[in-house]
Amino acid sequence: MPELPEVETVRRGLIPAMEGRRIVSARLNRKDLRFAFPDRMAERLTGTQVERLDRRAKYLLARLGSGETLLMHLGMSGRFSILADDMARQPGDFVYAAPANPAHDHVVLEMEGGVTITYNDPRRFGFMTLFDTALEAQNPYLAQLGPEPDSNLFSGPHLAAALKGRRSPIKTALLDQRVVAGLGNIYVCEALWRARISPRRLAHTIAGERAERLAVAVRNVISEAIDAGGSTLRDYAGADGALGYFQHRFDAYGREGETCRGAGGRVCGKPVSRIVQQGRSTFFCPDCQR
DNA sequence: CCTTAATCCTGCACGC
DNA sequence: TGCGTGCAGGATTAAG
Numbered sequence: 001m002p003e004l005p006e007v008e009t010v011r012r013g014l015i016p017a018m019e020g021r022r023i024v025s026a027r028l029n030r031k032d033l034r035f036a037f038p039d040r041m042a043e044r045l046t047g048t049q050v051e052r053l054d055r056r057a058k059y060l061l062a063r064l065g066s067g068e069t070l071l072m073h074l075g076m077s078g079r080f081s082i083l084a085d086d087m088a089r090q091p092g093d094f095v096y097a098a099p100a101n102p103a104h105d106h107v108v109l110e111m112e113g114g115v116t117i118t119y120n121d122p123r124r125f126g127f128m129t130l131f132d133t134a135l136e137a138q139n140p141y142l143a144q145l146g147p148e149p150d151s152n153l154f155s156g157p158h159l160a161a162a163l164k165g166r167r168s169p170i171k172t173a174l175l176d177q178r179v180v181a182g183l184g185n186i187y188v189c190e191a192l193w194r195a196r197i198s199p200r201r202l203a204h205t206i207a208g209e210r211a212e213r214l215a216v217a218v219r220n221v222i223s224e225a226i227d228a229g230g231s232t233l234r235d236y237a238g239a240d241g242a243l244g245y246f247q248h249r250f251d252a253y254g255r256e257g258e259t260c261r262g263a264g265g266r267v268c269g270k271p272v273s274r275i276v277q278q279g280r281s282t283f284f285c286p287d288c289q290r
Numbered sequence: 291c292c293t294t295a296a297t298c299c300t301g302c303a304c305g306c
Numbered sequence: 307t308g309c310g311t312g313c314a315g316g317a318t319t320a321a322g
Contacts, residue, residue: 003316034298034317058316076299076315104300123299125316139319168293177317185315278294281316 002074004058004149004182006227010080011055014117017082018050018062020111029106034075034127044068045109046132057145057181069133071141075125083116110225112147118163143227149222154180156212161201170200170214171277182219186253187225191217192251196263198289199282200273224249252283263288 002010026045028037040046049065058227062070079100107128119126131139135176146162147153152226162179173179174188183191192199197210206214209277227242228249251261255272262268263285270287 073316075299075317112303121299125299127317166292172293175316258317279296279305281313 001275002076002078003184003187004222005187005228007058007060007074008055008226009183009229011053011060014060014080016080017052017084017111017115017117018053020049020051020113022047022049023109024112025107027110027111029108031120035129037128038130041128041130042136044071050111056142057148057177058184059141062126063126063133066131067133069136070130071139072119072128073126073141074103075121075123076128077123078119078121078126079119081117084114099151113238120228126216140177144178146177146179148181149219154215156208160207160211163206166201166203168203169199169277170197170201170203171282173203174218175278175280182222183218185280185282186219186250187218188249189252190221192196192289193263193284196266196288196290198286199284201290252285255283260285260288 023045024047026040026042031037044066048068050062051065052063054061055062055114058073060072060074062072064070081100091241094242102120103123104120104122105118106121106124109117109119111117119128129141136142147158159179163173168172171188171192174183174191175185177183190207191214195210195214197206197214250271251263256274257271258266260270260272268285268288272283272284273286275282275284
């Protein structure tokens with residue numbers, strides 16, 4: 001389940017295969033993923049150069065010489081693999097070949113220099129679209145996003161302001177990409193555990209020192225996860241095939257019934273609980289988190 | 291303005 | 307072994 005750290009890991013893996021290379025050909029093996037591909041997508045990609053590969057929240061943004069941006073979202077199970085003959089130790093070597101069912105290879109980009117980038121996505125929760133880069137501020141996927149966790153705009157006061165008046169549980173509010181960009185179920189659980197805040201607490205009660213603690217927890221857990229190369233869960237691996245290690249460091253997510261390690265330096269030892277909120281599993285320690 | 295539920299999709303773990 | 311069931315869940319849409 002790619003959240004911000006996983007998407008960032010994928011971006012870093014794709015950079016050598018994409019940046020500065022022309023797209024020689026683009027093949028779409030179906031007409032849609034989660035949504036229909038835009039009109040003439042293959043033609044609009046063919047012949048243009050990828051000048052830069054950016055990321056915003058969970059979106060990858062390939063900046064094209066044509067003046068358009070290719071926006072890509074990995075959904076739940078989206079993966080890129082790279083086959084290259086000039087990036088491997090020996091020509092023709094697989095830089096990365098995930099054990100992926102080729103029936104779910106939906107987009108294939110042949111890049112300049114003998115590099116093939118394949119997008120595989122069994123569940124097809126991912127999507128791709130093209131937009132005029134100059135109109136990014138109006139793009140519906142990007143315009144409403146909250147700050148990146150590592151930006152100067154993201155802080156305790158920002159969180160308090162964004163959560164003001166919201167009567168939903170903080171767990172739900174943090175999944176709202178307008179509050180902070182890039183969090184999903186896993187890192188929300190981890191951040192709340194670190195901040196010792198109950199996932200059930202109403203969002204508008206997060207202010208002051210508590211908001212500060214939460215902002216720090218979000219920033220730190222995201223930054224540590226990026227440094228670890230993200231998390232490798234059921235169906236995720238980095239673009240370069242390197243497996244993320246952060247899942248070994250989860251304190252809450254997936255640890256139902258296991259011993260709480262004690263949040264914020266406190267001694268605990270009680271079992272981690274699982275509840276369902278908005279139809280999603282939430283893992284937390286009722287003892288540590290209030 | 292707010293909140294909630296349903297929707298999309300496939301693979302896998304589980305119980306019988 | 308096979309079959310049915312539930313779960314994983316991000317973003318959007320519709321409904322309340």
